[in-house]
Amino acid sequence: MTEIRNQLQQAFIHPAEWSWTKNGAHQGRVQHWVHTIEKWEKSIEQIDAVILGLPLSRSSISVSGASEYPLAFRKGWKGFSTYNIDESIDLAPLNVVDLGDVAMHGTDIVESQKRIQQAMEAVLQAFPSAITINIGGDHSVTASAVRGLKAVTDNETIGIFQFDTHLDLRDPAENGPSNGTPIRQLIEAGVVKGNHVYNIGLHGYFNSPDLIHYAKKHSVNMITLNKARQQGIVQTVRRALASLQQQVDRIYVTVDMDVLDVSFAPGVPASTPGGMFTHELFAALLEVGKHDEFKHIDFVCLDPLKDESASPTVKAGIYSFLQVLSGVIITRNQINGT
Amino acid sequence: MTEIRNQLQQAFIHPAEWSWTKNGAHQGRVQHWVHTIEKWEKSIEQIDAVILGLPLSRSSISVSGASEYPLAFRKGWKGFSTYNIDESIDLAPLNVVDLGDVAMHGTDIVESQKRIQQAMEAVLQAFPSAITINIGGDHSVTASAVRGLKAVTDNETIGIFQFDTHLDLRDPAENGPSNGTPIRQLIEAGVVKGNHVYNIGLHGYFNSPDLIHYAKKHSVNMITLNKARQQGIVQTVRRALASLQQQVDRIYVTVDMDVLDVSFAPGVPASTPGGMFTHELFAALLEVGKHDEFKHIDFVCLDPLKDESASPTVKAGIYSFLQVLSGVIITRNQINGT
Amino acid sequence: MTEIRNQLQQAFIHPAEWSWTKNGAHQGRVQHWVHTIEKWEKSIEQIDAVILGLPLSRSSISVSGASEYPLAFRKGWKGFSTYNIDESIDLAPLNVVDLGDVAMHGTDIVESQKRIQQAMEAVLQAFPSAITINIGGDHSVTASAVRGLKAVTDNETIGIFQFDTHLDLRDPAENGPSNGTPIRQLIEAGVVKGNHVYNIGLHGYFNSPDLIHYAKKHSVNMITLNKARQQGIVQTVRRALASLQQQVDRIYVTVDMDVLDVSFAPGVPASTPGGMFTHELFAALLEVGKHDEFKHIDFVCLDPLKDESASPTVKAGIYSFLQVLSGVIITRNQINGT
């Protein structure tokens, strides 16, 4: 059999190559750079960042396929290089490990959210020094992940740095632990204080007066897109991060992809006109990655089933993820004097 | 103000006419024939059939917008007449009342299913002689509705008459109360016996061997589409209904729209090639409605968000609903000697 | 019956809620803020703005579903709040009344256009102090509406302030009263003078040399998008409005949504690359609303049947409408010293 197999090897492409695995032929592709946890053989300390898939979107107010994003995100890697031509840097030196997806319950949303929280705790304990990158799922996963963060780092104050068109401050008592309520859940549970929430990208007519009222009452920091553009988006992010860092021990960054203009993100059901352009978000996320205490981020609400055929939204999602890591490596290089 | 309003009445179309309400101008449309419960003024006994919307599809294994079907179903009425040209009958004499949708919980699926059961109970008690027509939602709603039926009619034996490409016998222990498990839920809960389940429309490679094994063990009656076609679909339905009626007190008919061929039902995510044609299903449902003890039916798993632009699937769904009522009126006319 | 109805009320959502009506639960949504004329109970003087639907697009040169926009416009309201987060203002204090649609003739386009003119006259007489907001329909409706305006205000000079990629100066003798000719119809009929027309947003290769020739001959003010961008779009609008106001008694603003870049407005068949971005149009319209003599506006040529699934164009249309009203309230607040 082995002989035949060898004979055939000339003629056939190995089916295993259809999936994303280390492979000599296409060096420099993101799919071959990210490690799977099964194949990681060095020490834990050498892991720079871990990826967790959080495929939950039954919790979405409107019908959402954001649960399919973790898979689409990985499948899209094959279209991306590790080399960032804008910054003339290669991400290859970073050790990024993909832990896989948290297993969701078929129908029990609260159970699924508990599992996300537990997974987040396990990951933080297992990889205390790594950056955690959560790939949602809808925005409800942020509440679960931050709860996990709080559980592990109990004496620390946590801040939320949010890119979003919405405040996500609806009342959980009415809506349950859905994608409309995560920030309010965290405020009401005492996990995060309202004044430790910064939201950048708000615009237009997409937040009800009562939510605005709640946000003001709890001193949520609302920075509209217009304001950010006037002051420079990168500068706004830098200052806001610095300001938040002074008040808290640890920052959790959450990127609701609906912050993007609907023309750039047709694959985010709740995206709107008048939103952020992709190149603005990319610049903002580079700045986030550069922040020297950057540790936690999630990307949520991207529904690949609604994306257009050229996959603009999934591509923007992967680009966003890489921008953060570019920021990380730039700061490291500066520290290391490279 | 009134004067101005009157003056303007000549020029403007009244916004209220945009929705589906009784209106002199378009007599004979389904939208003006179905009564809303608010406007029903005759006695309860005169109600022939009630419609319940069950907008739950968070419970679906794959992402589903079947929760949007009850609304799409009603919106589509405006394209349908009450006159059945094939049978030369007008449905107008039937009194059909739309009760609206059961209010779903935002994130608690089990709670939502409990509400469906309770609503079913309330409806059966309020309108004991009316036909109940449930508009899903995914197939999990069938389990809830039949539980409600059982609760109200406890000493009665209930049979299930199912049109489906799938057995829906997955294990609830593994999958929860999802759209893959409703029939097994009912069997395991003792609500329905396996041999009181008839499934028509099975075909191809869409049921795992273990589910076949379970079905055989519990004597579920599996009638493949091929068999039904060989013997005539209408005849098959007639005989199967007669056979089931002899064994049970009450039959609940459930129509999983994925029984249709995917070319006829692109708006049912799980539909497959080799399935039933629409005119076959229409003929089968006419026969169902003719059955003299016909009382309960549901239509499930139609996701209008996935339908094509000419709305073939939603149109097929409404057509199916009307066919059942045509059957009802034909039998009544025969009984009344009309 | 009433008792049963009450009993059921717990379980069911009221079908009437499917349409847009005042409702306690979702306060702050545009759909619950806009009044229908039937339910308006205060005095006419308290009405700040009236909405007229003008569902005519048989008159379009190419096949157009712009006739469906008035309905899509209203249906889309449920996705919008009355709160403008950019300007920190709530539109709720404005009294906006929806008069419904002008009833169109089935096949007689000229008759339909006459009805639009008559409706416009009736509205101007009934609500002399209200802002009128016309929702087209294709651009031919502008000619009819301005004719109505002229008829009621005969001794006033009318100016046209147009956002458009096209001049709409085709020859009515050749093309009839179509969407290619409205401005020329008005010039030829002596309703408006060419030098009282300002067109902002022109760009590219979308106007024939002979139309340019006509425009120059009649001193139509052509401000290209490039020019407007160089000088600032908001400033350009402000100055142009001021300049036009000095020459005329009354300004009618017409927004052909094809002024938008095709990437932002796929639902406008005639939109082109190189057009205005949505945030630019939104800023321009805020400025329009701020203009202290602002009274009349229409939005035309948006075909919701051609919009993409995330509805970017319809959303942009509603956003545009709200921006104008934001401008109005800002100016009122300034006048009132709020």
Place this chain on the structure above:
Amino acid sequence: MTEIRNQLQQAFIHPAEWSWTKNGAHQGRVQHWVHTIEKWEKSIEQIDAVILGLPLSRSSISVSGASEYPLAFRKGWKGFSTYNIDESIDLAPLNVVDLGDVAMHGTDIVESQKRIQQAMEAVLQAFPSAITINIGGDHSVTASAVRGLKAVTDNETIGIFQFDTHLDLRDPAENGPSNGTPIRQLIEAGVVKGNHVYNIGLHGYFNSPDLIHYAKKHSVNMITLNKARQQGIVQTVRRALASLQQQVDRIYVTVDMDVLDVSFAPGVPASTPGGMFTHELFAALLEVGKHDEFKHIDFVCLDPLKDESASPTVKAGIYSFLQVLSGVIITRNQINGT
């Protein structure tokens, strides 16, 4: 210049070949078989059939791009051979001439319909022995074409042989000369008698009770699809044609493509489930063409803008057209003893 042109001829494909013109290279394609009137050089008597494009659909009740069908119809020819493999015949011997499109007025629907009538008259006078094939446009063109037929053949009795899901008997007084009223227009104008109308393909719930009432009152012959299938569609057509021919001097066949099932004809906005299958319509039209007094036909209501990307509906439209001509040639061959 000529020399250079010759030199280049080797390398370049002649742009003129992009359109449909006689050309040596692709013999046997429909596009090279149909003659344009400009290039026709033989006598008029040798013309077997003429094609008229009737690009009017402003008259459609709902938004329709059927006006684009005459062009799409011709563009699609390049995918079709003249050889009918089912019947082993080549259409090539038939002389078919394309007269082009009747020029429509930009906005005056009644004027456009008058032009259709006049064109029909001109054609009948110019080509008295040729078969006329009208390519709509919406169903309103049938009324105009039959009026033209009546004008030219005044002492003849005309019958209508209709394939349709609808009766098209709405009241012109209410709806104008739209695509919902053509048959009633003709009956009311005394051009055609109700009992000289045969409609095959009716099914389901797509005709209001009042239209049924009108049809019965005027003795319109309604043959449902179900009935036709039970008796054989081909046989039904044969018998109905024979029966109609006995009563009238001349038959005008009108094919509303919405007679087709929506799964086969997504590009016909009004098509429905439960309709005719394409192979059934093809067989029926072969029979129509075989009818020895066959002279006039139209194909209406196909909107190529709504077709799917593989163009199933436009392809079905062209196939239908060719089937009729296959029928014609079969009968001729029989007569000629070929």
Place this chain on the structure above:
Amino acid sequence: MTEIRNQLQQAFIHPAEWSWTKNGAHQGRVQHWVHTIEKWEKSIEQIDAVILGLPLSRSSISVSGASEYPLAFRKGWKGFSTYNIDESIDLAPLNVVDLGDVAMHGTDIVESQKRIQQAMEAVLQAFPSAITINIGGDHSVTASAVRGLKAVTDNETIGIFQFDTHLDLRDPAENGPSNGTPIRQLIEAGVVKGNHVYNIGLHGYFNSPDLIHYAKKHSVNMITLNKARQQGIVQTVRRALASLQQQVDRIYVTVDMDVLDVSFAPGVPASTPGGMFTHELFAALLEVGKHDEFKHIDFVCLDPLKDESASPTVKAGIYSFLQVLSGVIITRNQINGT
């Protein structure tokens, strides 16, 4: 590291499970039943069938993504069970091995075709008793595969059993080794004789007169769909196979998926109206598999990039593949007396 990995195993789904590999949890799925050659550990004799991917469609006359089908085919397996409910058989006992794809050259089509031929030869030599199942690619791959078959079995006479809307007899001298010429290539090269080609499914106007002429001259057996339907499709296949088997030593079956009606196979660019229905093809292929000397088959011209969102065509492709194997197992069971 191992410990952490184990700890995490509870929470995370293993990324390797995203691809198709043996896995305890979902027994009975096609993806876990087909073996990859790497994991095959029994003897070669025990292999019943081998799958080869032939991802070539640069050779297609019109733009085709059929090169993507081998991957889409495998990805789609997860939606299929190994149990055939129509025939009450489980395919599980068959040993089917997926060899992977033949590696194509980037731009040299002839080189790619040579590799297909060589791979076919290698496979036939390595697995002389196994059924070979080729997954194209466009129809040009058939010429290459049959050439490979001829090379290995030189003294045998080969017959072609073709399901197709087209004859695929265009002139290679003009068109090169494209998807329009495979059968003629084989006839001209003396690999196959014209009278040893049976084509079932021909219909309509999709073959030029000159190709018909060529087919008749070479005695190609043309069985139209109409004829096959009149005589029963299954019976027609049975008789034609028997007749061909009497004349040749070995039959190669080629299924051009464009034999299917365009409504059932939107993902085959060349499919047409009036084609075969999926259930007819499924029945025909079951019969093919039952044929006791069945050995070689390919499926070509399915372009998954053009399929609709519910994947009707890819699903039909997989269903077709399974039908053939069902036929095989039925015949084996009969032989074995099971």
Place this chain on the structure above:
Amino acid sequence: MTEIRNQLQQAFIHPAEWSWTKNGAHQGRVQHWVHTIEKWEKSIEQIDAVILGLPLSRSSISVSGASEYPLAFRKGWKGFSTYNIDESIDLAPLNVVDLGDVAMHGTDIVESQKRIQQAMEAVLQAFPSAITINIGGDHSVTASAVRGLKAVTDNETIGIFQFDTHLDLRDPAENGPSNGTPIRQLIEAGVVKGNHVYNIGLHGYFNSPDLIHYAKKHSVNMITLNKARQQGIVQTVRRALASLQQQVDRIYVTVDMDVLDVSFAPGVPASTPGGMFTHELFAALLEVGKHDEFKHIDFVCLDPLKDESASPTVKAGIYSFLQVLSGVIITRNQINGT
């Protein structure tokens, strides 16, 4: 016959008008301004620019319909005027001649590329003073065209001015003469030197580290979009062109439409987020045309089959083409003192 033809002329639109030919009625449209070579009657010296269609995309790495762009490009002309409203100039005085398409071989890619090279040589010899405008096809056509340019102008140094998201420097030894390798082909063949290549528009993660390495080694000038934006895109183009012109005798400009952001160019399969906006490319191309030694340009990789229904990408392609010619005429006018 002539008489009848004349009679009918009133009623019918001449079929020839459906294609793009000189025609009195629509003066000022691009389709009537561009000459076909057949109808050109003046001297060769008076031709300002020639258009060559290069419909080759079998050579594309991924499935591409760019071969359909030359036809779609011409069909789209009817939506464009010759008047540039931004620059107040009419392109009408330029004599532009469309030579048609180079005839491609059906399956032999290398042969097709040879024909492109030969056609380019023939054109350069026939029209030595005309601007050549090549309409691809995929990016492989650039290598062929530049080879042709080199052959004719052998003692001249050629520079490449490239708008692209990619370097197109993959190894031809591995990939063949595909759309990933054209620039490297030219460098390796000694046709162009690496330091004579300027690439503007690079951004993000779309070039592998090894290609970056190759580019640096060969001194390819890489100007990222970010850099160009910081310094002004127009200024960047002007300076880069000037710099390149100093080093070479002749510049060939190649525009890979994937330089555009995917939101503006959904019809370019390889386009990405973070790319150039259409108005930026338009401004850049105006500058290119203004360059006083501008002679050669191509536009490649636009796949009209993937464009959205409003044709944003094809429209952007035509707009781009016109911008270059606007630049040409502006410079001529300046030289002529107009």
